[in-house]
Amino acid sequence: xxxxxxxxxxxxxxxxxxxxxxxxxxxxxxxxxxxxxxxxxxxxxxxxxxxxxxxxxxxxxxxxxxxxxxxxxxxxxxxxxxxxxxxxxxxxxxxxxxxxxxxxxxxxxxxx
Amino acid sequence: xxxxxxxxxxxxxxxxxxxxxxxxxxxxxxxxxxxxxxxxxxxxxxxxxxxxxxxxxxxxxxxxxxxxxxxxxxxxxxxxxxxxxxxxxxxxxxxxxxxxxxxxxxxxxxxxxxxxxxxxxxxxxxxxxxxxxxxxxxxxxxxxxxxxxxxxxxxxxxxxxxxxxxxxxxxxxxxxxxxxxxxxxxxxxxxxxxxxxxxxxxxxxxxxxxxxxxxxxxxxxxxxxxxxxxxxxxxxxxxxxxxxxxxxxxxxxxxxxxxxxxxxxxxxxxxxxxxxxxxxxxxxxxxxxxxxxxxxxxxxxxxxxxxxxxxxxxxxxxxxxxxxxxxxxxxxxxxxxxxxxxxxxxxxxxxxxxxxxxxxxxxxxxxxxxxxxxxxxxxxxxxxxxxxxxxxxxxxxxxx
Numbered sequence: 209x210x211x212x213x214x215x216x217x218x219x220x221x222x223x224x225x226x227x228x229x230x231x232x233x234x235x236x237x238x239x240x241x242x243x244x245x246x247x248x249x250x251x252x253x254x255x256x257x258x259x260x261x262x263x264x265x266x267x268x269x270x271x272x273x274x275x276x277x278x279x280x281x282x283x284x285x286x287x288x289x290x291x292x293x294x295x296x297x298x299x300x301x302x303x304x305x306x307x308x309x310x311x312x313x314x315x316x317x318x319x320x
Numbered sequence: 321x322x323x324x325x326x327x328x329x330x331x332x333x334x335x336x337x338x339x340x341x342x343x344x345x346x347x348x349x350x351x352x353x354x355x356x357x358x359x360x361x362x363x364x365x366x367x368x369x370x371x372x373x374x375x376x377x378x379x380x381x382x383x384x385x386x387x388x389x390x391x392x393x394x395x396x397x398x399x400x401x402x403x404x405x406x407x408x409x410x411x412x413x414x415x416x417x418x419x420x421x422x423x424x425x426x427x428x429x430x431x432x433x434x435x436x437x438x439x440x441x442x443x444x445x446x447x448x449x450x451x452x453x454x455x456x457x458x459x460x461x462x463x464x465x466x467x468x469x470x471x472x473x474x475x476x477x478x479x480x481x482x483x484x485x486x487x488x489x490x491x492x493x494x495x496x497x498x499x500x501x502x503x504x505x506x507x508x509x510x511x512x513x514x515x516x517x518x519x520x521x522x523x524x525x526x527x528x529x530x531x532x533x534x535x536x537x538x539x540x541x542x543x544x545x546x547x548x549x550x551x552x553x554x555x556x557x558x559x560x561x562x563x564x565x566x567x568x569x570x571x572x573x574x575x576x577x578x579x580x581x582x583x584x585x586x587x588x589x590x591x592x593x594x595x596x597x598x599x600x601x602x603x604x605x606x607x608x609x610x611x612x613x614x615x616x617x618x619x620x621x622x623x624x625x626x627x628x629x630x631x632x633x634x635x636x637x638x639x640x641x642x643x644x645x646x647x648x649x650x651x652x653x654x655x656x657x658x659x660x661x662x663x664x665x666x667x668x669x670x671x672x673x674x675x676x677x678x679x680x681x682x683x684x685x686x687x688x689x690x691x692x693x694x695x696x697x698x699x700x701x702x703x704x705x706x707x708x709x710x711x712x713x714x715x716x717x718x719x720x
Contacts, residue, residue, distance in 0.1 A: 254503035255570055256563050256610060 209304040209317060210278035214269045215241070216297040220289050221267050227288055228271060231281055234320045236271040247294050266297065272304055274317060323532050327405055330529025333522045334412040338365050338419060340519030344576075345423045347512025348569065348622040350504065352698025353427045354709035360422040360434050365415045367435055368442035372411045379447035380410055380455045387458030389448050409529065410454075413473055414446045416526070420477025423622035425484040427491050428695050431703045433688040437678060441480065445674045449476060449667050464663040465643065465656070468527040470584030470635030471667055478629020479668060480675045481620065485612075487679040488688055490619030492695050501613050504621065509568055516572045520548060523579045527586040540586045544579070547598035551578025554602025562606070570606060573623045577605035580628055581635040585642060593642030593649075600638070601631045636664050 216224055221238070228236060242263035249262030273281065282299055290296045309319040342361035346354050368376075373395060381403075382390030395402045418441050425434065452459040453472045466472055495501055506512055527544045531537035555574025559567040581601035582594055589597065608626035612618045620626070640657030641648045648657050682688050694702035701707055 253563055253565070253567075254505055255567060255613075256559070257501050257503045257613070259503045259505075 211272045211302040211304050213300040218267045233271050239268045241266050241268050330525035331409045331412050333525025337519050337522035340515045341419045343511050343515030347508045348506035349426045351507040355706040356699035364418045364438040367438045368415045368418050371439045371443035375443045376447040380451050384456040390451050390455050414442050417446050417473045417477045420624050420628045421481045421484050423624035424481030424620045426621040433682045449670050459663050463659050465639045466584045467587045468583045470632045474580045474628040475632030476671050478625050478632050479671045481624045483675050485618050485620050487683050494619045516575050543582050543586045543594040546591050546594040547582035548575045548578030550595050550598030551602035554599050558606050574602045576627045577601040577631045580631040584635040585639040589642040590644050597638045604630050
């Protein structure tokens with residue numbers, strides 16, 4: 209099982225959700241986050257004085273899927289969610305040790 | 321037509337400006353201090369009312385003594401024979417002066433010091449200079465013109481704010497180790513804008529309440545619209561050119577700058593005069609904000625000194641230029657202009673000495689500035705025990 213942490217621009221959330229639903233994702237969780245990447249944020253002005261904005265709003269979508277689904281999803285996200293601009297985001301892939309369904313107590317892939 | 325009821329409606333509109341000030345100041349400062357800003361605005365009116373009732377009213381409107389102050393009225397003991405119309409009207413103007421300072425002093429002032437300041441300015445400092453201008457005192461005898469208070473209220477409030485800001489020092493983190501200013505963003509520009517619109521609305525009462533016939537009132541409404549509108553356009557264009565983009569919060573300040581500028585001459589200038597008064601105010605406010613912030617390193621979180629102090633002086637001076645009977649540009653020569661200057665200097669001196677002394681004494685006795693830790697944590701929590709003015713936006717645990 210793999211956990212995908214998908215960090216995207218907030219305006220791409222609906223596209224990503226549609227993509228995940230089409231590809232048999234069992235569930236997901238969404239977090240509003242802020243951050244920056246290699247561009248280190250942007251510079252803005254307030255009453256004539258400059259300041260750096262490095263708390264840029266992003267959305268993180270986490271989902272746990274089987275290894276095969278993970279590969280398919282990653283390819284699809286890279287193809288369909290990218291805009292070609294800086295700030296499109298990242299996907300981090302982690303190995304999941306176990307999953308448990310609280311309602312029934314099942315473990316492993318059946319719990320997804 | 322009997323205008324006495326309009327007089328009181330105007331007073332109610334001026335009272336409503338307290339809402340405007342509260343919203344502007346809250347919107348232009350940080351959320352962690354919002355409850356404190358609300359308290360300062362609420363209490364400077366309420367404490368001011370008590371102070372004005374007990375002493376200030378008498379000093380302002382009592383029988384003139386040597387042109388300096390008034391005395392001899394009995395609002396406490398003689399309810400039936402007191403001019404309550406005059407009491408309320410002058411009280412709400414007094415409260416406007418007091419509340420200007422809370423913006424310049426925002427986010428770092430010990431609440432008790434602010435309360436004491438509110439009492440003193442409403443009891444003594446404002447009533448005496450207002451007596452000179454409106455209560456039968458020496459400035460009114462000289463022919464000084466300040467119809468609604470560019471000098472009596474706004475200059476005094478703005479200069480008091482300047483003194484407070486200097487004594488307090490800048491907010492922590494406002495200037496970096498090289499002395500370069502760091503923006504501290506207002507937490508709610510929408511609330512700030514609400515405040516500006518409320519102030520503008522109330523200003524029709526502020527400028528118009530003392531009108532005695534409908535023609536005069538209509539003219540005041542006209543100048544009170546043209547000046548701020550032109551000022552706002554000017555500020556917008558000026559910041560657009562200077563910074564590359566039209567600045568929202570500065571433009572909001574621009575509207576107020578125009579309103580302050582027209583206040584002295586609202587009944588004595590035509591709309592051409594109002595146009596130019598607004599135009600200059602719109603530029604002056606930006607210049608003074610930048611002067612204070614970048615050159616003098618005086619931290620004024622909401623631009624109160626630029627809006628009220630600088631444009632109050634400009635508005636009072638401008639009467640000498642644009643008064644359609646006596647102004648320099650209307651054939652009146654330098655006479656009125658000279659009188660305006662005397663008034664500005666006299667009231668300025670009075671304000672600097674009395675308010676300077678007041679803040680100096682407070683600074684040396686109980687202290688005016690919150691501690692470093694209190695300021696960082698936020699005055700809501702440290703001065704008022706209020707964890708947040710917006711508790712639902714952070715984790716609050718409710719048990720069910």
